Amino acid sequence: MKENKLIFKVSEETAGKKLREYLRAVEKLSGRLISGAARDGRITVNGTRVKLNYVVKLNDEIGFDVTKEESQNIDPEPIPIDVIYEDSDIIVVNKQPGIVVHPTKSYPNGTLANGLLYYFKEKDEKCIVRLVSRLDMDTSGLIIIAKNQFSHMALARDMGNENFEKSYLAIVHGNIDKKEGTINLPIYRVGGDTIKRIIDERGQESITHFSVLESCRKGDLVKLTLETGRTHQIRVHLTYLGYPLYGDSLYGIGNEDDYIKRQALHAYKLKFPHPRTGEILELEADMPEDMKELLNKIKS
Missing domain, CATH: 3.10.290.10 (RNA-binding S4 domain)
Known part of the structure; x- marks a missing residue:
């Protein structure tokens, strides 16, 4: 083939x-x-x-x-790319915190997409950036990028099936009563002029499965697997239950630079069927240093 x-x-x-x-x-x-x-x-x-x-x-x-001549109005930039997996159809990268995924009016350059186009250019691969998954600027972890229209279509098609799993690590304030469970609460966008979401019966069904991996004196390390993929789903669900993420300036306590300079959320694991072969891929990215340091801080 x-x-x-x-x-x-x-x-x-x-x-x-x-x-x-x-x-x-x-x-x-x-x-x-x-x-x-x-x-x-x-x-x-x-x-x-x-x-x-x-x-x-x-x-x-x-x-x-599956090859097709295409271009994107994005400037290639030499930004380091942490590649976890790559073949002719897909590339999975470990995004560092503080990096926007795709150019916007506020962030026209210095994004993951800029770095990926440079990476493709250096390898003489005529790919554009087709994001299969996204992360907030201050969330770190795994992102899937399709290298062609076929793989993008196949992954988008399969995203809702049971073989497609996205799991996160979060460090939260407080100790969660139940060590594992499911949060099923609808998430609603407050208004068109804000990115903030709330729990509201007018919202979309939103389901998050959680398990506490480690309980510390000042908080918990929690694993979360998404059944639905709403904007800010983990952050909204945990805050509503009274366990906001450390460093979450939008939903949490506020400035916590003494602990961590961004929300303590990392997309650490992906499980999904390969678009061409159907083989189930399971990929992981280790928890970043700032979250490891935070975990040590909340133990004392």
């Missing part, structure tokens, strides 16, 4: 479908992805370009080229 091409073999059960229907129903490709590839001439059957109304036959070999 070439790295830039998907190869599908038509079985007896799937023969007789039109090519477009086969790619959507059997291979679970999006209509947008199929149409774009067909328009560019990137789909073949037995080595020959065909139209999408071609009827596939038993043992036909369908080739689907």
Whole structure:
């Protein structure tokens, strides 16, 4: 299998479908992805370009080229990238705290996306930055970036299934009564002019599973796994229950620079099916030094 091409073999059960229907129903490709590839001439059957109304036959070999000439209006910048995993379809990086993921009006440069484009350029890879997951500026940890349109589509499609897990480490004020449990409380955006969220029955269903890994004199180290992925979900849920994150200036106690200079939250583990092979990948990034130092501080 070439790295830039998907190869599908038509079985007896799937023969007789039109090519477009086969790619959507059997291979679970999006209509947008199929149409774009067909328009560019990137789909073949037995080595020959065909139209999408071609009827596939038993043992036909369908080739689907995932490469596509694209560009992004983002300047490449030599920013260090901590690569945890990489292949021809995806790259998973460990984002450092204090870095914005993607350029905004307030942060037009110096973002993770700027660094990734430089990284791709140095490797002579013609990729754009397709973020599969995001983190707040002051949250550290694992982020998935798709290297092509196919892998981005596949990961977005699979994000809601049970094989896709995102787990975090947080250090909170206070000692949680239950050592493990589930928080199921709806999260609502207060208004259009603020990023702050609250617990409110008008909000979206939000589910967080937690377990206390270590109880200290001044707080707990908690593992949290998201079942839903709402903005600020962990921070809102824990604050509402009375256990705000250390260093959380938006939802927590306020300035706590003596302890940590950002919210004590780290996306430490990802589990997800590889977009091409379906193999379950499990990746981890160690808790950063500032959180290790904080943990030592709250023990005394």
